[in-house]
Amino acid sequence: MVEVVVFAVAAAACLVGAIGVVLSRNPVHAALMLVMTLFGIAVLFVAQQAHFIAAVQVIVYAGAIVVLFLFVIMLLGVDRATELSMGALPAQRWTAAAFGLGGAAVLIWLVAAVDRLFKGAKSLALETAGVTDAGAGSDPTDYVADVSALARSLFSDYVYAFELTSLLLIVAVIGTVILARRSGYGADGPRADQPGAGQYSGNASEAASTGTSSEAGQ
Amino acid sequence: MSGLEVVTSWYLVLGALLFIIGGTGLLVRRNPLIMLMCVELMLNGVNLSFIAFADRFGDVHGQTVVLFVLVVAAAEVVVGLGLVVAVLRASPRATADDLSALRG
Numbered sequence: 001m002v003e004v005v006v007f008a009v010a011a012a013a014c015l016v017g018a019i020g021v022v023l024s025r026n027p028v029h030a031a032l033m034l035v036m037t038l039f040g041i042a043v044l045f046v047a048q049q050a051h052f053i054a055a056v057q058v059i060v061y062a063g064a065i066v067v068l069f070l071f072v073i074m075l076l077g078v079d080r081a082t083e084l085s086m087g088a089l090p091a092q093r094w095t096a097a098a099f100g101l102g103g104a105a106v107l108i109w110l111v112a113a114v115d116r117l118f119k120g121a122k123s124l125a126l127e128t129a130g131v132t133d134a135g136a137g138s139d140p141t142d143y144v145a146d147v148s149a150l151a152r153s154l155f156s157d158y159v160y161a162f163e164l165t166s167l168l169l170i171v172a173v174i175g176t177v178i179l180a181r182r183s184g185y186g187a188d189g190p191r192a193d194q195p196g197a198g199q200y201s202g203n204a205s206e207a208a209s210t211g212t213s214s215e216a217g218q
Numbered sequence: 219m220s221g222l223e224v225v226t227s228w229y230l231v232l233g234a235l236l237f238i239i240g241g242t243g244l245l246v247r248r249n250p251l252i253m254l255m256c257v258e259l260m261l262n263g264v265n266l267s268f269i270a271f272a273d274r275f276g277d278v279h280g281q282t283v284v285l286f287v288l289v290v291a292a293a294e295v296v297v298g299l300g301l302v303v304a305v306l307r308a309s310p311r312a313t314a315d316d317l318s319a320l321r322g
Contacts, residue, residue: 007224011232017257018236020244027251027263034255038235041262044229048273053281057265060288065258065295072299073251076306096245107234115227134256149278158282165289172293181301 006047013040038062052147073112229270236263248314254295261291286292 013036021031038061045054154162238270247253265284272280 001222004222007228007310011228014232014236015239018239021241021252021259022246027249030252030255034258037259037262041266044232044266045269046231046270047224050269050272050281052283053269053284058289060292061258061262065292068295068299069251069255072303076303092245096242099245100242102240104235104238107238108231109226111230111234114230115225150281153278153282154285157279158286160287163314164295165286168293169289172296176296178302179297181303 005045006043010040010043010047013037014044027073028070031066031073034069035062037065038066052150221307226270226274233263233266233270236260238263250298250305250314253314254298254302257294258291261287265286272315 017033017035017040021030022038024030024033038057042054042062044056045051055208085140219247240241240256240263242254242264243259244253247256265287267282268287272278
């Protein structure tokens with residue numbers, strides 16, 4: 001019974017946070033609502049024996065990604081209500097409504113269909129495992145989802161994907177560095193100016209002289 | 219078992235709802251930062267479904283896939299926020315309609 005209460009509270013937090021992300025006018029409020037959704041999902045991970053994933057979820061999402069969002073919001077000074085008041089594109093609202101309602105209907109219908117499939121698969125798996133008493137509360141399968149099992153899966157079956165992940169992270173870091181300081185394309189040589197100078201105007205020579213002042217005034 | 223208990227399809231429905239809310243927000247909103255947050259919502263809905271499958275079938279591979287999704291989401295957010303910073307520094311009022319400025 002306590003699991004039902006945990007699920008209800010966490011799911012309510014997830015849904016309220018998700019709707020808050022979509023509907024809030026202020027980007028800071030949207031980021032904080034995103035934190036609420038992510039914590040709710042972490043609680044649901046714990047409820048499903050995925051403790052390590054829950055810890056990683058909190059550390060990476062709430063600790064890194066949302067902080068990165070907030071940092072960008074504060075850095076750019078776009079924490080104002082801007083854009084919900086402007087007129088929608090023609091057919092944008094209709095497209096969004098059609099996607100929302102139709103997608104929700106299709107996905108929930110799929111879940112219902114797959115759930116019927118699960119009942120057969122679950123009973124089949126238990127039968128081949130020799131387990132006859134399928135207690136509903138306690139899962140009789142030997143599901144040991146601790147960190148060692150996860151690491152064994154990650155470094156044996158998925159080791160090539162893991163290496164590709166490191167390649168992806170390196171490419172992302174290099175690309176972000178190049179995006180963040182594009183100031184080297186001017187006439188003054190690649191590294192003659194300060195980091196961040198030349199971002200506010202397209203003229204490189206003007207940026208080399210006024211870059212520091214405009215950055216301080218930002 | 220008497221009474222109510224949590225079944226896997228509840229998690230799947232919740233994941234589907236998160237995916238749909240995120241996708242609708244991605245279509246409705248035009249602030250690029252909030253569009254990135256909506257992409258995160260969609261990814262988290264899918265992650266919840268993976269964990270639900272892993273718990274249902276007693277298979278740890280679902281959790282491994284969720285780890286990969288986390289890494290890809292982190293890389294996506296880093297590159298996306300780099301692009302947003304580059305665009306919004308040039309014009310602070312830019313929305314997603316103005317992203318043709320990426321042509322440089």
